[in-house]
Amino acid sequence: DSQMTQSPSTLSASVGDRVTITCRASHSVSNWLAWYQQKPGKAPKLLIYKTSTLESGVPSRFSGSLSGTEFTLTISSLQPDDFATYYCQQYETYSLFTFGPGTKVDVK
Amino acid sequence: EVQLLESGGDLVQPGGSLRLSCAASGFIFNDYAMNWVRQAPGKGLEWVSAISGSSGGIYYADSVKGRFTISRDNSKKTVYLQMDSLRADDTAVYYCAKRGPWELTNWGQGTLVTVSS
Numbered sequence: 001d002s003q004m005t006q007s008p009s010t011l012s013a014s015v016g017d018r019v020t021i022t023c024r025a026s027h028s029v030s031n032w033l034a035w036y037q038q039k040p041g042k043a044p045k046l047l048i049y050k051t052s053t054l055e056s057g058v059p060s061r062f063s064g065s066l067s068g069t070e071f072t073l074t075i076s077s078l079q080p081d082d083f084a085t086y087y088c089q090q091y092e093t094y095s096l097f098t099f100g101p102g103t104k105v106d107v108k
Numbered sequence: 109e110v111q112l113l114e115s116g117g118d119l120v121q122p123g124g125s126l127r128l129s130c131a132a133s134g135f136i137f138n139d140y141a142m143n144w145v146r147q148a149p150g151k152g153l154e155w156v157s158a159i160s161g162s163s164g165g166i167y168y169a170d171s172v173k174g175r176f177t178i179s180r181d182n183s184k185k186t187v188y189l190q191m192d193s194l195r196a197d198d199t200a201v202y203y204c205a206k207r208g209p210w211e212l213t214n215w216g217q218g219t220l221v222t223v224s225s
Contacts (some may be wrong), residue, residue: 036153044203044212049213055213097158
């Protein structure tokens with residue numbers, strides 16, 4: 001099974017900062033990766049799917065990309081509502097979704 | 109609007125059983141695979157199980173295989189997770205989620221399962 005790593009595990013940032021979170025699979029199984037945002041006590045929310053496609057209603061300051069084997073979530077200008085934990089998820093087979101360990105974005 | 113409402117979470121003793129339900133609305137239920145994902149307190153997300161729209165494909169994480177059973181009733185637009193032989197490390201919030209091609213597009217609010225004596 002593929003293992004997902006995310007970095008950093010915690011990121012301290014200020015409103016207006018450009019934020020980048022990376023995700024890597026132990027072995028590449030597909031180019032399809034999703035990103036979720038989760039706030040305390042709430043369910044995860046899909047932000048990006050198929051590596052770079054923005055889910056409907058998600059602000060355009062969020063973007064996703066792939067370079068080599070490294071997937072990236074970028075928030076171009078961090079807003080107060082963006083302080084949360086972010087998870088990547090790769091689809092390995094129909095039966096297997098693998099989540100990264102998460103990146104917490106908190107206030108610097 | 110897609111809505112998923114989980115229920116059935118409770119405090120249960122180790123070795124006990126529990127059945128979770130997830131009632132769906134706002135989409136053609138039998139067209140979509142459904143998944144269960146859990147999150148232990150203070151931890152990350154762990155995929156648990158999936159069932160195809162027709163129930164022809166059923167899948168489990170190794171950590172729950174042989175103990176949990178997923179099923180669905182398309183007439184009731186509900187997916188279930190029967191959990192047997194529960195252990196302390198099954199303690200988590202359990203989410204049901206509607207599946208897209210490669211991602212989980214909609215999530216319920218979660219239901220808490222606590223396994224403790």
